[in-house]
Amino acid sequence: MADPAPGAAPATPAPLRLHALAYSLGVTAAVTAAARLGLADALGEEPLSVGALATAVGADEETLGQLLRALACHEVFRETEDGGYTHTEMSRLLRTDAPAGRRAMALLAGAPFAWQIWSRLDEAVRSGQSVFQDLYGKPLFAYLHQDEPELGALFDRAMAKSGETTAAAVAAALDLSGTGTVADIGGGRGTLLRTLLDRHPALNGVLFDLPQVVADADPALRTGGELADRCRLVAGDCHVGVPVKADTYLLKGVVHMWNDATAVAALRTLARNAPAGSRVVLIEQVLDATDTPEIATVMNLLMLVSQGGRERTERELRSVLTRAGLEFCSVTPTGSVVHLVEAVVPGP
Structure with missing residues (x-):
């Protein structure tokens, strides 16, 4: 191994780096435990001792100290000189009142089904298929909303919170x-x-999703809401048909849930009913254009193991759109983790 540059910290040896990677499931467990215990809500603006935090959340003081020490190594909470703990930017995201919070996401990442599907990633890689249905007898979303409605609601909250950070x-x-x-x-x-209707006062909108999802739409978009006169809610399944006429169709974080054949079929179904010249904009991570490959590549595997889907490169997204009968136009960065991948419905 080459010597480090003068003044640089010594590099961690490869065996230790691999050891840390292999046991990084412990980091997931620690973050999820912090969310379940409500540590971020129990800790206010002033540092607290481990004992005070243990009393606040109903935990054993010694073992809570073990958890906090592990979290602080990853900048989730910070240990003070006297052995207490205070907030960091990341720990604040676990608060229930955080504007762009990640508590629901942390709880979802450590949900029982998540451990089960990740443990069979090698099977998904061999087969090219999701392992979820083999484990639970039905696809992910059907399981969440039919068998585990509390988890289904958690998933919806996690996606809504995640969407808040990229919507603007x-x-x-x-x-x-x-x-x-x-x-x-x-x-x-x-x-x-x-967000779009707020930004563009003359714009009309249509929200299209499964019935149980649309039923829980943002109150501002529902009957009686402040934007209801400019928004129509339509329940349906985009694999069956999209009976919606619009000038621009958005699919945010949707296509990555599907394999290529499913994505092509669904986009072809959408294009069949869309007016000629209308735009179709996929809002996705682009694997070869992302600034956060450490997120995109793991999400790529999560899409595989949970739903048989995948993140894609620009070339792969272009191929999916073209095979669906759409005319590829451009890829535009947004300054967030997602890009706008635009195509047009061709004329007759």
């Missing part, structure tokens, strides 16, 4: 000049759509 960036980067109606396909509770 997407809205700023997305050119909607000439668009009268925008349809968010698979738009969840409507976080992005609400």
Whole structure:
């Protein structure tokens, strides 16, 4: 191994780096435990001793100290000189009142089903298929909403919170000049759509998703809400049909859940009913253009093991769109982890 540059910290030997990677599931467990215990909510603006935190969350003082020490190594909480703990930027994201919080995401990452599917990643790599249905007898979303409704609600909250961090960036980067109606396909509770309607007062919107998801749409988009007069909620399944007319169709974080054959079929179904000349904009991580490959590559594996999907390179996204009968146009960065991948529905 080469000597480190003068003044540089000694490099961690490869065996220790591999050891840390192999046991990084412990980091997932630690973050999830912190979320379940409510540590971030128990800790205010002033540092607290381990004993005070243990009393606040109903934990054993000694073992809570073990957990906090592990978290502090990853900058989730910070140990003070007197052995107490205080917040960091990341630990604040585990608070229930954090504007762009990640508590729901942390709970979801450590949910029982997540451990089960990750443990069979090698099987998914061999087969090219998700292992979820083999384990639970049905696809992920059906399982979450039918068998584990509390987990289903947690998933929806996690996706909504995640969407909040990118919605503003997407809205700023997305050119909607000439668009009268925008349809968010698979738009969840409507976080992005609400951001766009707020930003463009003359814009109309359509939120399209499964019935149980649309039923829990942002109150501002529902009947009686402040944006209801400019928004229509449509329940359906984009694999069956998208009975929605719009100038611009958005699919944010949707196509990466599908393998190529499913993605092509769904996009072809959408294009079949869309007006000629309308735009289709995929909002996705782009593997060969991301600034955060450590996130995108792990999400790539998560999509495989959970749903048989994948993150894609620009070339792969272009191929999917072209095979669906769409005319590829461009890829635009948003300043966040996602890009805008745009295509057009061709004329007759």
